[in-house]
Amino acid sequence: MRSASASPPLGEHERLERVKNLAQAGLPAVAQLVDELVDASWTVRRAVVAALATSESAAMPVLIEILRSSRENEAKIAGLVDALSATAHPIDELLLTLASADQVAVVCDAAQILGRRESTRGVTKLKELTQHADDNVALAAVEALGRIGGREALESLLILADSRNFFRTFPTIDILGRSGDSRALRTLLRLSVDPLYGAEAVRALGRLGDPSALPALLDQLTRASGGLLGAIAIALVGIHDVTEQRFGTGSVVEHQVSGSAKVSELRQRLTLGLERADAAEQLALSQVLSWIGEESTVPTLLGLLRGGPAVAERAARSLKRLGTVAEAQLIAAVHAGTSEERRLLVPLLGGKRSARDQLIACLDDEDPTVRALSCDALARTSDPVAVPAIFPLLADIDARVGQAALAAIQTLGSDDTRRLTLAAAFSADARLRRAALRVIGYFGYAEGLDALIDASRSGDERLREAALASLPFIDDLRAQHELLEAAHHESPRTRTFAVRALGHTSGDPTVLAQLRSGLGDSDAWVRYYACQALGRLRDDTATEQIALLLEDAFGQVRVAAVEALAHLRGARAFEILSHVLGAGDADLNRAALLAVGLSKRAEALPHLLEALASTEAATRLVALSALAELGVPGALPAIATATRDADEGVRVAATGFLAARSDLAATNELIALLLDAPTRQSLIRALAKPAPDRCQAIAAALSHADDLSAEALVATLARMQSEEALATLRSALASANDAARRASASALVALQDVASAAALERAALSDPDAEVRRICSASLVR
């Protein structure tokens, strides 16, 4: 029986409200707030953690004391650890005291929090804890040191790894591999030949990604067996991927494998490894075999194509890398394959003339995707012999196939195309005929004019449309005359197509008059395309008439009017556009923003800067594009700021706009952004685009960069693949800045720069920095 006084349980919303009220009550309610960490709802618990993390500083000792003394509930402990890890208050001293507590579990929590806070002040205590009698405490300390990073933390981890205490060495190896710090290399190499720790150390070497490990790994590979074969292959692929990510190429790894003096032994071992490997190992072993150009790996790679998207993508890359070695087997696999398999295989044969006949056979596959892919692959062979086979697919029942066939035929051209097109332009098959009419326009076949005129007068509306779309591309006055006639057709769609096509003509006075008349057409789409065409043809005399359409009842016409005014560029057009900015209709506003950008007038800048603060990401993106288009000096800082926008699309676009500029100011902005966020790959890619003075600016930044920044700056130079960039890298090897020398040495080794061989050799022997000597010695080994 329910008690009369019992109140019903609160809903989630009410409980969240209670958390909010407790948070507002401050210190007196902290203990109560902690009790809410046992709520069944994850959302409520998250709200409690956030409230605790942001509570006043006086609450922190209370939280730490609760964590120490109240250990009965796991959810409560986890929430307190989260809150204390996230708080911005300076609590390191309190945590260090907590880390000296008697209870093992409390010490573990303290270590975890210190690690998550990346507290460098905690390193000494954590080093001490790695020697704690309890393995759990030692493990927590190891993980915390791994998170904190830095020289002191790393050194203690290296000592621990060498201690060969199983429960401490094992997790430390993993942490060292993830550290990305090449000082871990020697220790890991030592451990890689240890029977107990070897496999784990090999995996860690792969994660570390330092090519200096290659000679040792390859040597080990010639002797390895069982699971270690797969582990070494995974490590080699890992080093390849890290190097590729850093310098834009992993070829140093591929070449060291394929150029190894023991390549036949390697081949034998890797092939042996395939027999008992799991899927991940098979993939890695096959990849390494593909670097050697080993044909026998093709069946395995073909099998891996069915292993999910990520595996299939890597297997496809390896098959591509094998090139002609794999070709015959690929062709056979396409021949015998199901439609599903062909979907994966056909793209790999794109551009291969030897596969032409098999690709032509795939044009009959029952799967439309295979048919479309085959058209695409045949187009890339540049072999017009395929045209007669592709041509019937213009009438394919699946529109995607028709589109692919059309694209292929347009790519391949040929006399066959002309003959087949002109014949098909009178085909009884309407789909084929429409496609042929489009091909006539694309190639501008003058002999096809009669067919176009005939079709433009057809009773079939879609046929008329296809013909009208092609007419402006035939250099004959009769074509223009036909379009002008069609602009009066009773069908609104036909008039629409005619007016749009008139916009593609050279725009003689008769055409312009017809287009101006189209602005008053009863159909909205005719008015839309009339605006668009007049803008494109820059008919300033239409300005006022177009401006009237800013009040049109149809949204698309209003937008087209804005876009047309943008192209007209006269002072009156700009004045009208300025009034449209900030319009209630988001599309109209965005069109106006782009339009003022196109105007290239400095007066547009304040409007665009204001729009960059819009709450709508799409509006910010359009404003940003307009700013880039505007090209005035005040635009640059705003574009740079937009690289930190909350929306990914805006960030990517802003970085792209900076990258597209070749002036020094843009280069300096990109460098400043990169120094601020050295791990952002999009910035590295952007800065890697060659521009005048860019290498010099990067060299200047390198002279005072720290390790992380130097690595990022060097990565941009490595990706430029220009002689100037290589020269800058070589100069950096003589820099007074250790970080610049380390980074440039890594890059020159990875790029296998022959011209640097002597300098690298000298540095290997006499550079004052041990790390530079170590990196350069890798090039001596080769």
Added chain:
Amino acid sequence: MTASLPLSPQVFAILSALIEERTGLHYDLQERALFAERVSGRATERGFETLLDYYYFLRYDAAADAELALLAEALVVNETYFFREPAPLEILVDEVVPGLLARGIKPRIWCAACSTGEEPLTLAMLLDEAGLLDQVSIVASDISARVLAHAQAGLYRRRSLRALPPRVVGRWLEGHEHGMRVLPRIARAVAWRRINLIDEPEPSELESFHVIICRNVLIYFRDQTIESVVDRLWRQLSPEGYLLVGASESLLRFKVAFACVEQRGAFFYRKQSK
């Protein structure tokens, strides 16, 4: 794969947002090329030369709703076949439906986003095999009128038939010039409706269901949309009704009033009160 119309980041931003708003289908910036390819097919088919023109058509034209349905069809992989992942359907037929019938309830099952109809027709075949087909009401829906017309016609090519158990041919499927035809009595056992899962239903549009099957659809939606669609499905379910989603579509990370239950190795979501 096919020649795509150019798609600037700006047009991608507005076009993808519009499509998500109207259909729930979400595309990330990284998928821009794929999106451009799929949208270009429809835009070209419709006669547009640029994707901005096509955007304005979808935004302002009276025929936009019908076009959006066709576009949605082009954007998602309508890659389904008979007897695809049949285990959960068999459990429905063996356990859930008989349980409801034993309580004197006529089971109502909704296959949401059924594409070309292979799934509801598989369910109808399994129910027929168990002698229960005439005691169950099946509704199947999709956003695209075209795929529903395909389903109603009941004609299927080889790709749809690739996982057929031997007992099916001859019993529920008969040979046809281009493949196989579903027996009309099976196709007629399903009520086909055009429904956009993103739209709020008319009060009279759908009654409540004891089972809703919505497989391989939620993968195309953003989390926020999934929550709203699942909330709608929750409202369409009778108390303790079953929701079946695809194997890769867990609802565990969402705030939804469903309990995940396992039956013979298949997972169902059971409606709970909020």
